[in-house]
Every structure is written in structure tokens, then in C-alpha cells.
Amino acid sequence: LNHVWSDIQKLLHERRIIINFNVAFFERLGECYGKMSSLEVACRDTMIPIEVEAVREFLEKFKNLRIEMLSSVMNPLMVGNQLLEKLKDIANVGSLDSRPDQILEESKRSVTLVETWLEDLSDKRNNLETAFLNRKVQLEQCLILAQLTKDLIELEKILNKQRDEILGTFTLGDSSRHAESLLQDYRTWKIDAIALRDKSLKITRTTEDVVKQGSFIGDEACSKAYSVLASCTEYFDEIDLRETLLQQSKDFFLKAESALKRFDELEREMKNLRPGSPNIIPVHLKLMQEVSTAINNVLELGYSLIDEVGRTKPEVLGVKNVVDEIERRKLHLESAFSKTSEKHIRVSEELNSFLQQYNDIFSWIETQKLDKIINGPINFMGNNAQQAKECLNMHQQLLRELE
Numbered sequence: 001l002n003h004v005w006s007d008i009q010k011l012l013h014e015r016r017i018i019i020n021f022n023v024a025f026f027e028r029l030g031e032c033y034g035k036m037s038s039l040e041v042a043c044r045d046t047m048i049p050i051e052v053e054a055v056r057e058f059l060e061k062f063k064n065l066r067i068e069m070l071s072s073v074m075n076p077l078m079v080g081n082q083l084l085e086k087l088k089d090i091a092n093v094g095s096l097d098s099r100p101d102q103i104l105e106e107s108k109r110s111v112t113l114v115e116t117w118l119e120d121l122s123d124k125r126n127n128l129e130t131a132f133l134n135r136k137v138q139l140e141q142c143l144i145l146a147q148l149t150k151d152l153i154e155l156e157k158i159l160n161k162q163r164d165e166i167l168g169t170f171t172l173g174d175s176s177r178h179a180e181s182l183l184q185d186y187r188t189w190k191i192d193a194i195a196l197r198d199k200s201l202k203i204t205r206t207t208e209d210v211v212k213q214g215s216f217i218g219d220e221a222c223s224k225a226y227s228v229l230a231s232c233t234e235y236f237d238e239i240d241l242r243e244t245l246l247q248q249s250k251d252f253f254l255k256a257e258s259a260l261k262r263f264d265e266l267e268r269e270m271k272n273l274r275p276g277s278p279n280i281i282p283v284h285l286k287l288m289q290e291v292s293t294a295i296n297n298v299l300e301l302g303y304s305l306i307d308e309v310g311r312t313k314p315e316v317l318g319v320k321n322v323v324d325e326i327e328r329r330k331l332h333l334e335s336a337f338s339k340t341s342e343k344h345i346r347v348s349e350e351l352n353s354f355l356q357q358y359n360d361i362f363s364w365i366e367t368q369k370l371d372k373i374i375n376g377p378i379n380f381m382g383n384n385a386q387q388a389k390e391c392l393n394m395h396q397q398l399l400r401e402l403e
Contacts, residue, residue, distance in 0.1 A: 014090065021083035028075040029121065033074040036128055039065045043131040048106060054141045066132050073125050080118045087111045125139060141210050145221045148203050148210075152228050155203070159196055159228070162189070163235055174318030176253035183246040190243055193236040200225070200232040248305050249319060255298045256322045263329045265335070271365065295330055299323060365402075372398060 042062055091107035166189055173179035204225040211222055302323040304314045372378050378395060382388040 010343060014051060018083065018086055018090075021034065023078055025079045025083055025117075027071070028079055029117075032069070032072040032076050035069040036066070039069045039128055039132065043128070043135045055139065055146045059136070059139045062132075063138065069125075071127065073121065075120060077118065079119070080114060084111065084114045084118065087114060096131070109266055125345060137213070141213060144210050145207065148207050149221065149224065151203055152200075152224055155196060155200055156228050156231070159231055159235060162192065162196075162248040167235070170315050171317070172245060172249040172309065172319050174317055176250055176320065177259060178318070179246055179250040179253055183243065183250055186239060186243045186246055188212045190236070190239045193232070198235045199228075200229045204229045245305065245309065248259060250303065251304055252298065252301045252319060253322065255301065256326060259295050259298045259326060261277060263333060266328065267331060299326060302326075317333075368398065368401070 042065055085105055087110045091111050099322070173182055204222075205220050207225045211219075212376070302319055305319055309316045311320075372394070376394075377392065378398065381391045382389070
């Protein structure tokens with residue numbers, strides 16, 4: 001009876017240990033399955049926050065769920081392994097009392113059953129780990145895209161502000177100094193435009209890299225990035241075009257100012273010319289050639305600039321005024337040259353007429369002097385009244401001819 005009572009006490013003790021392990025295992029397994037269920041719901045959730053902070057908070061909570069799940073898995077695994085070891089010890093003995101192999105088969109089935117529970121728990125944990133990693137990658141991609149979208153929005157605001165402030169008005173200036181000042185401003189703005197374009201390009205490439213990893217909202221993110229990049233490129237191209245136009249405007253004004261100074265010099269030279277001078281025609285031709293050389297390139301550049309921007313655009317008003325001034329000065333100088341040439345021709349004709357008459361008179365005087373005074377009888381006053389009277393008549397005739 002003592003032996004039987006000892007076996008009963010041992011049996012009850014062993015059963016109590018196994019039952020306690022079993023209860024503890026299922027209690028912890030229930031807690032673990034609750035954590036797993038929360039993580040599983042989060043993994044299946046397709047909702048994605050849009051704001052960066054919201055995505056970051058969501059991702060942080062998601063990671064915390066995994067940590068809690070892994071922590072909760074350790075408890076049933078630990079208790080389950082303790083239960084398994086206890087059952088294996090019993091299976092090795094095959095009995096809880098003095099009867100050999102009395103519960104061998106039952107203990108082996110129990111060992112197999114607990115091993116199945118532990119394997120199911122491990123498989124569920126591994127499956128959840130895979131789902132977690134996939135969801136985590138997706139959320140991290142969404143976080144990156146959300147940050148990129150935020151950066152794009154901020155960049156677009158800066159772009160729109162600069163475009164409104166800078167591209168709202170434009171002028172080619174009204175002098176070389178004014179054009180140079182505007183050119184310096186646009187060179188500074190061009191540096192900023194390059195920085196915006198490069199930043200937008202970097203965001204676009206990063207977005208493309210994220211999209212290649214399989215983000216389900218990649219098309220929309222890429223479309224936005226491409227749109228902002230196109231706007232930045234257009235803004236840079238416009239700044240670059242205006243810089244080129246201002247450089248041409250500066251060159252035009254410098255040449256125009258030089259041409260106007262040459263006009264002043266030519267007008268002074270023209271005033272110093274004396275009509276009737278022997279070399280006035282060659283000088284006039286040289287001056288006219290200089291006028292054409294001085295203004296043709298300037299006017300060609302000016303008209304080209306006006307046509308490129310638009311003849312009716314207010315941007316070309318300064319250039320147009322200078323072109324008109326050059327045209328006016330050109331017509332004025334050509335008119336002055338023409339008048340001076342006409343006056344020179346009239347003076348030359350009068351001088352030629354005068355010289356012709358002068359030569360005729362001079363030739364006649366020389367002939368009279370030689371024929372009548374030096375070799376003629378006019379110097380013989382005569383020997384009587386008749387001869388003296390003839391000498392007097394000859395002198396009076398010569399005087400009348402001289403008058």
C-alpha cells in the first residue's frame with residue numbers, strides 16, 4: 001500500500017507539473033496570438049498616410065508591434081520547450097508509476113503534439129516576419145516618397161515665387177550700363193535656377209529609384225517629380241534666354257553709343273569742310289563710307305534683337321528708341337552731306353565760270369599789251385596835231401575796251 005501510495009503521489013506531482021506547463025503555455029500562447037493578430041492586421045492594412053510625420057509615426061508604431069510580437073513569442077516558446085522536455089523525459093521512462101511502459105505511447109503522442117504546436121508558432125512567427133518586412137519596405141518607401149513630395153512642394157513654392165518675382169517683368173534696358181546691371185542680376189538668378197533644377201533632378205532620380213523597388217504609388221510620385229522638373233527646366237531656359245538677350249542688348253548699346261559718338265565727330269568734321277575745296281568730294285565719300293560702316297552692324301544687331309523679342313513688346317522700347325535715334329541721325333547726316341555736296345557743286349561751277357572769265361580777260365589784256373602797247377604804234381604821240389589826235393583816239397579806244 002505504501003508503494004502504491006508513493007506511485008500515486010509521484011503521478012499526481014508529475015501530472016501537476018505537466019498541467020501547469022500546459023496551462024502556462026496556452027496562456028502565453030493566447031497573449032502571443034493577440035500580439036500576432038495586431039501585427040497581422042497592420043501588415044494587411046493598405047491605408048498609407050500622406051504626411052511625412054504621419055507616415056513616420058505609423059512606421060514607428062508598426063515596428064513597435066513587431067518588437068512586442070517577438071517579445072510575446074519568447075514566453076510560449078520557453079514554456080513550450082520546458083513542457084516538451086518534461087514530456088520527453090516521461091517518454092524515455094515510459095511510465096509514471098511502477099508499471100513499465102504504461103503510458104509510453106501516450107507520452108510520445110504528447111511530445112509530437114507539443115512539437116507541432118511549437119512548429120506552428122514558429123511558422124506563424126516566420127510568416128509574420130516576412131509580411132512585416134514587406135510592409136516595412138513599403139512603408140519606408142512611402143516615407144521616402146512622402147519626404148520627396150514634401151521637398152517637391154517646398155521647391156515648387158520657391159520656384160513659383162521666383163518665377164512671379166523675376167519673370168513678371170522684363171526689359172532689355174535703355175543703355176549699356178542699364179543692360180549690364182540687369183545682366184548681373186540675371187546671372188545671379190541663373191545660379192539659383194541651376195540649383196533649383198539640380199535639386200529637382202536629384203529628387204526625380206531618387207523617386208525613380210524608389211519606384212523601381214515596387215512602390216504602389218510610384219506613378220503619381222514620378223508624375224509630380226517630372227512636372228516640377230519640367231517647370232524648373234523651363235524657368236532655367238527662360239532665365240538663360242533673357243541672359244543671352246541682355247548680353248546682345250549690352251553689345252548693341254555699346255556699339256550704338258560708339259556710333260553716336262562717331263556721328264558727333266563726323267558732324268564736326270563736316271562743319272570744318274569748305275565748299276569748293278579741291279578734295280571735298282573724296283572727303284565726302286570717305287565720310288559717307290564711315291557712316292555706313294559705323295551704323296550698318298549696329299542697326300542689324302538692333303533690328304535682330306527687336307525681331308527676336310517682338311516689335312510690339314514693351315521689353316524692346318529702349319532698344320527701339322536708340323535704333324530710331326541712329327536712323328534719325330543717319331538721315332540728318334546724309335541730308336547734311338547731300339546739301340554740302342550740292343553747295344560744293346554750285347560753288348565749283350561759279351568758280352569755274354569766274355576762272356574762265358578771268359582767264360579770258362587776262363589773256364585779252366596780255367594780247368593788248370603785247371600788240372598795242374609794246375609792239376603797237378600807241379606809244380608814238382606824233383609830230384603834228386593830226387598824229388597826236390590819232391594817238392589820243394587809240395588811247396581812248398583802249399581805255400573803252402579795258403572798261
